[in-house]
Amino acid sequence: MHRVAISSTGLFVPPEVITNEELVAAYNRYARLENEKHAAEIAAGTRAALTDSSVEFIEKASGIQRRYVMERSGVLDPERMRPRFTPRPNTEISMMAEIGVKACQDALAAAGKTAADVDGVICAAANMQRSYPAMGVEIQTALGVQGYAFDMNVACSSATFGIEMAVNAVRTGSARAILVVNPEITSAHLAWMDRDCHFIFGDVCTAVLVERLDLAPVGAFEVLGTRLLSTFSNAIRNNAGFMSRAEDRNPDDRDQLFCQEGRKVFKEVCPMAAEHIAGHLASLSLTPGDVRRFWLHQANLSMNQFISRKLLGRDATVEEAPVILDEFANTASAGSIIAFHRHHADIEAGQVGVICSFGAGYSIGSVVVKKT
Ligand code: CO8
Numbered sequence: 001m002h003r004v005a006i007s008s009t010g011l012f013v014p015p016e017v018i019t020n021e022e023l024v025a026a027y028n029r030y031a032r033l034e035n036e037k038h039a040a041e042i043a044a045g046t047r048a049a050l051t052d053s054s055v056e057f058i059e060k061a062s063g064i065q066r067r068y069v070m071e072r073s074g075v076l077d078p079e080r081m082r083p084r085f086t087p088r089p090n091t092e093i094s095m096m097a098e099i100g101v102k103a104c105q106d107a108l109a110a111a112g113k114t115a116a117d118v119d120g121v122i123c124a125a126a127n128m129q130r131s132y133p134a135m136g137v138e139i140q141t142a143l144g145v146q147g148y149a150f151d152m153n154v155a156c157s158s159a160t161f162g163i164e165m166a167v168n169a170v171r172t173g174s175a176r177a178i179l180v181v182n183p184e185i186t187s188a189h190l191a192w193m194d195r196d197c198h199f200i201f202g203d204v205c206t207a208v209l210v211e212r213l214d215l216a217p218v219g220a221f222e223v224l225g226t227r228l229l230s231t232f233s234n235a236i237r238n239n240a241g242f243m244s245r246a247e248d249r250n251p252d253d254r255d256q257l258f259c260q261e262g263r264k265v266f267k268e269v270c271p272m273a274a275e276h277i278a279g280h281l282a283s284l285s286l287t288p289g290d291v292r293r294f295w296l297h298q299a300n301l302s303m304n305q306f307i308s309r310k311l312l313g314r315d316a317t318v319e320e321a322p323v324i325l326d327e328f329a330n331t332a333s334a335g336s337i338i339a340f341h342r343h344h345a346d347i348e349a350g351q352v353g354v355i356c357s358f359g360a361g362y363s364i365g366s367v368v369v370k371k372t
Helices: 020-037 039-044 055-062 095-111 135-143 158-171 262-283 301-312 332-342
Strands: 004-012 016-019 066-069 120-124 148-152 177-184 204-212 221-230 291-296 352-359 363-371
Touching: 004 095, 004 158, 004 332, 016 020, 020 039, 020 055, 095 120, 095 135, 095 177, 095 204, 120 135, 120 158, 135 148, 135 177, 148 158, 158 177, 158 204, 158 221, 158 332, 158 352, 158 363, 177 332, 204 332, 221 262, 262 291, 262 301, 262 352, 262 363, 291 301, 291 332, 332 352
Parallel strands: 120 148, 120 177, 291 352
Antiparallel strands: 004 204, 004 221, 016 066, 177 204, 221 363, 352 363
16 A cells, blocks of 8 residues: 655636626626516516625625636626537537646646656546546546546535545555546536525636655645545535436526525534544544644635634634635635645645535545645
């Protein structure tokens, strides 16, 4: 069995930004148009009028200030309310693979490695743009990686679950190094016309190079342990899938996009995540007090504050539990990896940190690392 490390991470940031002000203005224009269109039903009391969204609510309820997206004009068009993507021929690389390649190249460069040092690619994301061929194989081929690749989906926990798969492959010697890549184009499966959730998500791609410790660069983070948990819940769903067509579903049915009971998720997942992290640390003879930094899933600021408070018995500083959701919003599986990517350079040799994600399923994944 080999010791395993996170050698480096990579980040692709999409080219376009939507601020809360722009988002709310577009939504409110949409709501006005819808209310005009359905004025008779609203007056007859058979349909509820849509009410305005507000920047103040979004910032207070979530901590999100803006988000990156692959394409903003379609999202901000009140007659459309979804990004505008041009279909690509099969001879061109897919959008998920394209941003995946960029994040992987960033991770390889940061570790001073090339595709020849890698034996596999795991494309782990909350939604896949097609069933096959796998985006992982497309990324693998574009990078020039020999070996194998596959796609996997565990919603917001895809990255940490993917890291465990990679760690196991490297630990047992079936691979020297694996790239875990998280292309999250959440803008294409978010209901931008739903006031309750239109502000939540953003697009991004992260990559993590998981490698044998003896091959990893100086300053790599040794993986002390990974722990995964899942338990079924209906509180976060997206019912779109290959059966929808056979069910004669309208592609615009609300359940064909992300839906959630946000408050329920908040109440149920926070204590589970805190207990999960504490249990994982205890299994490694560590306590939350021994942890220099928590790179938590970035769904909601209050959620992270709740979890840190439960773990530490006090509020965590932004230095102990860094926040990136103000800039990126919830980027599904990529959030905790962006936090790690942006906030790991000052960790000293011997110090311990925890990467933790949580989300639909429910699913929770934690990775305990020590700086070498
Ligand atoms: N503007 C103004 N008012 C609003 C708005 C808005 N935009 N939205 C809701 N309100 C109103 C509501 O109508 C409600 O009014 P009233 O009290 O009169 O009924 C009031 O504000 C309070 O509403 P909520 O109770 O819903 O508000 P909360 O304080 O609970 O905040 C949140 C809502 C921010 C959604 C919060 O509950 C939350 O963050 N929960 C956790 C969510 C979460 O972490 N989900 C995980 C999803 S990630 C995942 O695993 C899925 C991955 C798939 C990716 C999919 C990508 C598209």
